[in-house]
Amino acid sequence: MQYEIKGETLPVVVCRVESGEKMITEGGGMAWMSPNMKMETTGGGVGKVLGRMFSGEKMFQNIYTAQDGPGMIAFASSFPGSIRAFEIGPGREMIVQKSSFLASEASVELSLHFNKKVGAGLFGGEGFILQKLSGQGIAFAEFDGHIVEYELKEDQVITISTGHLAAMTASCKMDIRTVSGAKNVFFGGEGLFFTEVRGPGHVWLQTMPISRVASVLRPYFPSANVSTN
Numbered sequence: 001m002q003y004e005i006k007g008e009t010l011p012v013v014v015c016r017v018e019s020g021e022k023m024i025t026e027g028g029g030m031a032w033m034s035p036n037m038k039m040e041t042t043g044g045g046v047g048k049v050l051g052r053m054f055s056g057e058k059m060f061q062n063i064y065t066a067q068d069g070p071g072m073i074a075f076a077s078s079f080p081g082s083i084r085a086f087e088i089g090p091g092r093e094m095i096v097q098k099s100s101f102l103a104s105e106a107s108v109e110l111s112l113h114f115n116k117k118v119g120a121g122l123f124g125g126e127g128f129i130l131q132k133l134s135g136q137g138i139a140f141a142e143f144d145g146h147i148v149e150y151e152l153k154e155d156q157v158i159t160i161s162t163g164h165l166a167a168m169t170a171s172c173k174m175d176i177r178t179v180s181g182a183k184n185v186f187f188g189g190e191g192l193f194f195t196e197v198r199g200p201g202h203v204w205l206q207t208m209p210i211s212r213v214a215s216v217l218r219p220y221f222p223s224a225n226v227s228t229n
Helices: 046-054 118-123 182-187 210-220
Strands: 002-006 012-017 022-026 030-033 037-042 061-066 071-076 081-088 094-096 101-105 108-114 129-135 137-144 147-152 157-160 165-169 173-178 193-198 201-206
Touching: 002 081, 012 022, 012 081, 012 101, 030 061, 037 071, 061 071, 081 129, 081 201, 094 137, 101 108, 101 129, 108 137, 129 137, 137 165, 137 201, 147 157, 165 193
Parallel strands: none
Antiparallel strands: 002 012, 012 071, 022 061, 022 101, 030 071, 037 061, 081 137, 094 129, 094 165, 101 137, 108 129, 147 201, 157 193, 165 201, 173 193
């Protein structure tokens, strides 16, 4: 499989596959394709269906297979941001924010990732349930805004504001740190907690979390209680 990521603010990844090669995406993830790409919808069993639902994905996935020759298929981002490709393999598993999975080769497995630190999951902003990419092959993930990367050494820590953690290698550990001082909590605008990621490993941070965009726009939406008369 060969691919090219095009565009900046609203990117798309165009994949060219050989005959018989398969690509997987969540329902509605395909943007355009050649006519010889055959689609098959699958759930993969009740456990996997529920797992995808809890991790923020749609319950069913579509498998696209190139038939009778090479094929082409494109997957577009659903929000202004970035698409990144990850080479998944043994020792190269990835932990990503929920709802970020875009597409992958069929040999990549998407599963739930429960944070062992319950506090980090419940209060850290990234959610108790994250997504884990394992198996073997190339996977594509979409993130909000631009991406900034850091390589963390052993026990090196980076403190992240809620929602800005996009992805990390599975070797990293995530926890939370409480914001100290009542004035900081109530007037600092950062909430009650920061997310902390500890190395060794690589971290991808996103500049424009969709949750923050929603909070900025919320005051401009008409209230359901406002009369239209």
